[in-house]
Amino acid sequence: MTxxxxxxxxxxxxxxxxxxxxxxxxxxxxxxxxxIEQAMLSVEGxxxxxxxxxxxxxxxxGQADPKALAxxxxxxxxSAQVIENPDTAQDDKEQEDKAQYRTLLIxxxxxxxxxxxxxxxxxGFGSMMVSPANQITWLALGGLTLxxxxxxxxxxxxxxxxxxxxxxxxxxxxxxxxxxxxxxYSIVVASIPEALPEMARHVYFEASAxxxxxxxxxxxxxxxxxxxxxxxxxxxxxxxxxxxxxxxxGEERDLPVxxxxxxxxIRVRPGEKLPVDGVITEGQTRIDESMLTGEPMxxxxxxxxxxxxxxxNTHGSIIYRATRVGSxxxxxxxxxxxxxxxxxxxxIGRLADRISSVFVPxxxxxxxVTALIWYNVGPAPEVVHMMVAATTxxxxxxxxxxxxxxxxxxxxxxxxxxxxxxxxxxxxxxxTAGKLDLVILDKTGTITEGHPGVTxxxxxxxxxxxxLSLAAGLxxxxxxxxxxxxxxxxxxxxxxPETIEQFEAFxxxxxQGTFNGNTLRxxxxxxxxxxxxxxxxxxxxxxxxxxxxxTPLFLxxxxxxxxxxxxxxxxxxxxxxxxxxxxxxxVRVMMVTGDVETTARAIAEKTGIDDFRASVLxxxxxxxxxxxxxxxxxxxxxGDGINDAPALAAADVGFAIGTGTxxxxxxxxxxxxxxxxxxxxxxxxxxxxxxxxIHQNLFGAFIYNTLxxxxxxxxxxxxxxxxxxxxxxxxxxxxxxxTVVTNANRLRFFRTFQPKGGTHD
Amino acid sequence: MTSLLVNLGGLILMAAIVVWxxxxxxxxxxxxxxxxxxxxx
Numbered sequence: 150m151t152x153x154x155x156x157x158x159x160x161x162x163x164x165x166x167x168x169x170x171x172x173x174x175x176x177x178x179x180x181x182x183x184x185i186e187q188a189m190l191s192v193e194g195x196x197x198x199x200x201x202x203x204x205x206x207x208x209x210x211g212q213a214d215p216k217a218l219a220x221x222x223x224x225x226x227x228s229a230q231v232i233e234n235p236d237t238a239q240d241d242k243e244q245e246d247k248a249q250y251r252t253l254l255i256x257x258x259x260x261x262x263x264x265x266x267x268x269x270x271x272x273g274f275g276s277m278m279v280s281p282a283n284q285i286t287w288l289a290l291g292g293l294t295l296x297x298x299x300x301x302x303x304x305x306x307x308x309x310x311x312x313x314x315x316x317x318x319x320x321x322x323x324x325x326x327x328x329x330x331x332x333x334y335s336i337v338v339a340s341i342p343e344a345l346p347e348m349a350r351h352v353y354f355e356a357s358a359x360x361x362x363x364x365x366x367x368x369x370x371x372x373x374x375x376x377x378x379x380x381x382x383x384x385x386x387x388x389x390x391x392x393x394x395x396x397x398x399g400e401e402r403d404l405p406v407x408x409x410x411x412x413x414x415i416r417v418r419p420g421e422k423l424p425v426d427g428v429i430t431e432g433q434t435r436i437d438e439s440m441l442t443g444e445p446m447x448x449x450x451x452x453x454x455x456x457x458x459x460x461x462n463t464h465g466s467i468i469y470r471a472t473r474v475g476s477x478x479x480x481x482x483x484x485x486x487x488x489x490x491x492x493x494x495x496x497i498g499r500l501a502d503r504i505s506s507v508f509v510p511x512x513x514x515x516x517x518v519t520a521l522i523w524y525n526v527g528p529a530p531e532v533v534h535m536m537v538a539a540t541t542x543x544x545x546x547x548x549x550x551x552x553x554x555x556x557x558x559x560x561x562x563x564x565x566x567x568x569x570x571x572x573x574x575x576x577x578x579x580x581t582a583g584k585l586d587l588v589i590l591d592k593t594g595t596i597t598e599g600h601p602g603v604t605x606x607x608x609x610x611x612x613x614x615x616x617l618s619l620a621a622g623l624x625x626x627x628x629x630x631x632x633x634x635x636x637x638x639x640x641x642x643x644x645x646p647e648t649i650e651q652f653e654a655f656x657x658x659x660x661q662g663t664f665n666g667n668t669l670r671x672x673x674x675x676x677x678x679x680x681x682x683x684x685x686x687x688x689x690x691x692x693x694x695x696x697x698x699x700t701p702l703f704l705x706x707x708x709x710x711x712x713x714x715x716x717x718x719x720x721x722x723x724x725x726x727x728x729x730x731x732x733x734x735x736v737r738v739m740m741v742t743g744d745v746e747t748t749a750r751a752i753a754e755k756t757g758i759d760d761f762r763a764s765v766l767x768x769x770x771x772x773x774x775x776x777x778x779x780x781x782x783x784x785x786x787x788g789d790g791i792n793d794a795p796a797l798a799a800a801d802v803g804f805a806i807g808t809g810t811x812x813x814x815x816x817x818x819x820x821x822x823x824x825x826x827x828x829x830x831x832x833x834x835x836x837x838x839x840x841x842x843i844h845q846n847l848f849g850a851f852i853y854n855t856l857x858x859x860x861x862x863x864x865x866x867x868x869x870x871x872x873x874x875x876x877x878x879x880x881x882x883x884x885x886x887x888t889v890v891t892n893a894n895r896l897r898f899f900r901t902f903q904p905k906g907g908t909h910d
Numbered sequence: 911m912t913s914l915l916v917n918l919g920g921l922i923l924m925a926a927i928v929v930w931x932x933x934x935x936x937x938x939x940x941x942x943x944x945x946x947x948x949x950x951x
Contacts, residue, residue, distance in 0.1 A: 507932075514928070
């Protein structure tokens with residue numbers, strides 16, 4: 150593996166300055182998301198609003214006043230704080246989460262304690278029925294329950310009230326209504342028992358307290374599990390070095406990494422992390438980039454090579470010049486990209502949002518209908534049954550499972566992909582990548598190393614030295630990888646490049662210039678023949694080059710063919726294995742290349758590619774992608790060059806391979822940090838696993854609600870005489886959202902079919 | 911009499927829920943922009 154600069158994912162991310170981030174607390178379900186986004190959109194200057202329930206960060210695009218935004222979200226019933234520094238926000242949030250976790254546990258202890266005590270007292274020493282003898286005691290206990298409910302569940306009531314004022318209803322609404330109804334009924338019973346039939350003088354104070362306790366417990370467990378889903382970002386954040394050994398004015402000093410400036414010289418000793426991005430000015434070493442690229446082997450680096458922040462110097466001591474510091478480093482940009490993608494929502498999630506936006510009011514209607522049915526046709530005591538069934542319906546319905554299903558899985562899936570060196574830009578790409586059935590690969594730099602070398606030199610007159618001098622004279626003006634190969638070969642053969650005038654490059658065809666008054670052309674057969682040059686004498690040689698997967702380049706002076714040079718680009722050692730994995734995943738693989746058919750066929754045969762298009766001009770790549778899409782394929786394009794950008798953008802999913810150019814990376818929806826093609830099947834496998842996980846979550850949440858609500862309403866009563874207790878409903882509801890979060894966490898243990906870094910084939 | 915009052919109360923409550931949470935134009939939730947709300951009405 151040669152030393153290769155690692156690419157930054159994109160420079161586009163710099164404009165994230167136009168985004169305002171808010172840390173929001175109190176949001177627990179999809180309805181809250183909707184309310185918050187709506188509140189942000191109502192602020193002047195906001196062009197887009199997005200709330201991520203998984204990490205509880207709301208992001209607004211456009212030019213708005215951050216304070217006004219926070220105010221708008223607060224007045225919608227949530228607490229919001231502007232995130233000044235997104236880099237430290239993660240640490241702050243962790244502290245906050247810990248504090249909140251403790252608070253929830255205390256609240257749970259208090260409310261469950263009261264609930265259990267009441268239950269034991271009622272069952273063991275007295276009765277839950279109010280009689281003249283215990284009326285005063287029950288009134289006092291009702292008062293105590295109210296105090297405990299306000300202390301441990303006050304946030305549900307205030308959240309519900311604020312949502313109500315905005316014509317919204319959320320999980321808080323259901324809990325507040327459920328526990329509130331139970332308490333109100335009980336206090337009526339305790340105050341005026343004589344107004345109700347004797348059988349109906351039952352109190353449910355313990356239910357109110359226990360439901361709130363159980364839901365607090367559920368939220369605490371959920372908070373804990375949520376913390377784990379952001380582990381990928383935490384892992385990346387931990388890569389940052391805290392200090393740097395900066396050489397200023399000939400003196401070495403350890404400075405906090407924030408104080409490192411561009412063009413500072415930094416010394417890194419073996420075993421140390423690199424603090425910023427830069428270029429090595431002194432020394433050579435091997436650097437472990439696995440944390441960023443997934444590439445397991447340390448990479449050799451020497452003077453002039455680029456190095457990245459967060460990677461580990463394993464071998465020698467080096468001095469390097471800082472080129473990108475702070476939020477500009479590749480690592481900082483990766484973190485931003487991963488966070489942003491984790492917060493985005495694939496199409497499938499928007500469906501869940503739409504359902505949950507009407508979910509809570511629908512549940513309220515079902516509760517009223519249930520109450521009326523029990524009142525009219527239920528057995529005595531009707532009032533008790535009516536109240537119990539309606540409360541249970543309100544408590545068991547769980548919009549949070551619906552709301553959490555998608556963002557939780559996306560968060561873990563995107564993080565998992567990053568672990569494998571695949572940076573996913575959008576949640577939508579995650580969903581589409583799972584559906585791919587055709588992958589189109591660019592040849593150079595994607596299937597092959599992208600560092601071609603000269604394999605054949607054949608001069609018509611036998612003077613190879615002169616052929617190389619002329620070819621190198623032309624190609625030294627060009628930046629094409631093939632040109633570089635020819636210039637290097639000329640140097641090796643001590644062939645001095647001739648002086649060429651009026652140099653011109655023709656994209657996808659060749660180069661030309663003037664030598665001794667004659668036009669000198671070096672390029673492919675099609676172009677030279679179109680210029681009227683007879684190449685028939687070189688056909689056999691060209692065929693040999695092409696059959697060995699090389700590219701024949703013809704040199705002609707005027708209309709006379711001088712010879713042919715074979716340039717071949719070595720196939721990456723793991724391309725074949727990666728293509729086999731794509732086949733195993735049921736994906737067809739196609740190659741596009743500017744090479745002649747014989748060369749393309751040779752490469753296709755060596756790597757097991759199903760289909761290829763040869764002699765493709767760069768501008769035709771996007772057209773081929775479009776054509777395949779029209780044939781009904783879900784198409785991925787994989788490429789690295791500037792000329793791949795339109796094709797990457799045209800594909801359903803564009804993969805920019807990590808050794809590529811910034812332009813390619815910006816046009817792609819997934820960036821592979823590692824140069825290996827294995828990143829494509831990795832991303833596909835992770836996407837499929839994530840989407841499968843989302844389906845499981847949504848299905849689970851849907852089944853839970855469709856079964857739970859009718860059972861709570863009492864459909865089992867006519868047959869088996871079963872009516873669910875509201876306390877059991879509270880436990881089931883907590884369990885359902887904990888289950889969703891836990892299932893999403895399962896993705897953390899997902900492994901692709903290929904170990905990270907891949908085995909060489 | 912009580913029965914009538916309870917049933918009537920229930921119906922009024924349901925109507926109030928529909929009006930408060932669904933009445934078009936009262937608030938424009940995110941779903942509205944996706945056409946989900948129009949679909950309901």
